[in-house]
Amino acid sequence: MPSSSRDPSRPEGAFDVVLVGIAARGLAASARRAGLRALVLDLFADEDTRALASQVVQLRRRDSFALDPDDLLEQLDRHAGSAVPLVLGTGFEDAPELVAKLAARFRLVGSGADTLARLKDPGIFAGHLAALGIPHPRFFPGEAPEGVRALEKRVGGAGGGHIRRARRARGAGWYLQEFVDGRSVSALFLADGRRAHLLAFSQQWCAPSDTAPFRYGGCAGPIHAEAPLVHPLADALSRLAGAVGLKGLASADLILHDEGWHLIEVNPRPGATLDIFDAPPLPPLLRLHLDACAGDLPDLPLLVPGAGVEARAAGLFYAPAATVLRDALPDWAADRPAPGTRIAAGEPVCTVRAAGRDIAEARANLARRMDHLSRALNTASRAAAE
Structure with missing residues (x-):
């Protein structure tokens, strides 16, 4: 059953955001x-999430990493209560019906x-891009034409684990x-349903496995x-924001090449680059999300490398084999499971963060x-097996 760190004495309405x-x-x-009390x-319900939030409720897991x-x-x-702003992260890309139910029952702040x-x-999506004259890859519902290289993707898929080369x-x-x-x-950006405002650019990379050659690996930024x-x-x-009513913090995945660029995907939610951009000199990104959804886009310059701007990187560390965490993870790891947590091979263990001058x-x-981290987990696994 789902577990909760709820304090029974805490009155309803004691949260600023859900x-x-x-x-x-x-x-x-x-x-x-941002100084907001979060449910x-x-x-x-990782250890650092519990430390950051006013209350954490662990949800039931369905079909690998799907929400029930x-x-x-x-x-x-x-x-939660219906009056507190509700902000959605990842997990809803393939569930517009669920998002509609949430919007009908709660105060959803973000794209509907x-x-x-x-x-x-x-x-x-491809139709919108074509009508707006935005460069994008061709979409094929069934089979790619002879001689055209293509990727198979799951509708509403996220994280890259579903992508493979196919015809x-x-x-x-x-x-x-x-x-x-x-x-x-x-590209990290904000939208108010009519306009968009670019905040920063980051580079991304894959962490391929035998079954998931395009699995998400990490990001680093800002980049020029x-x-x-x-x-x-x-x-x-x-x-595009005006055409589809896009609101709040979002990201656009691009491919840059000698002839220009192609827009691959738009994620209408806060995402993984929170780990590299939610820090000075940018203000709290959740606050910017709430403001943009209320129609207030900031007058912020594009974040670029330079004096006073630290470069940051964040990557997902995947378990190379089934493991049981015996010790607490280092402070530079985020999404830290509690010691004793069992993690299957190939599942994410944590997010690893680092910084540098560039x-x-x-x-x-x-x-x-x-x-x-890899060596430490391998050592712990060998010790447990002896």
Whole structure:
């Protein structure tokens, strides 16, 4: 059954914001930084999430890392109240019907079900991009034309674990997107339903496994973006925000290449780059999300590398084998499970964070910490087996 750190003496309405997602620790950290008392509901209730939030409710896990809609609605009815702003993180990309139910019963602050469907239905999304003249890969509902390289993706999929090279989609709920060579970059931005405002750019990379060659690995930023990208992209995202009613903090996944850029995907929610951008000189990103949803876009310059701007990197550390955590993880690890937690092979153990004077140093420090954690877990596993 779901567990809760609820204080029975705490009166209803004692929260400033309700945060929901598969893993909502990043949102909880942003809420703490903004001075907001947060009720958090996610699948893990990690130790650092409990330290950051006023209350944490662990939700029931379904189908690997999917939220159980019935349990979520039950726990929100029990703990949240309808007047407190509700902010959604990851886990709703393939569930516009659930988002519609949440909006009907609670004070949802962010993009609604219609916007989510327009952005996450690949055919509708490609149609919007084509109508707006925004460069994007071609979409194929069933089979790619001869000679066209393509990726198979799950409708509403997140995290990259569902993506593979293919010429034919496996059936309902899957589609093909033309493969575009280039460099993977993410743009963090805000939208108010009519306009968009760019905040920062980051680089992304994969952590491939035998069964998931495009599994999400991590991100680092801020990175420089040239004017030939920034101004057209800002205009494109504003036109897209107006067309689909996009609101709040969001990210755009791009491929940069010699001929320009392609927009691959838009995630209409706060995401993984909270770990690298929710820090000075930017204000708390959750506060910016709430303001943007109320129609107030900030007058902030684009965050770029330079004096006073620390480069940050964050990566997911995946368990190389089934393991049981015996000791507390280091302070530079986030999403920290409690000692004694069992983790299956290939599942994420934690997020590893690092910083540096530039992106290269931040990523080198991150790699050293990843290696340290790998060796420590391998040593612990061998000791447990003896």
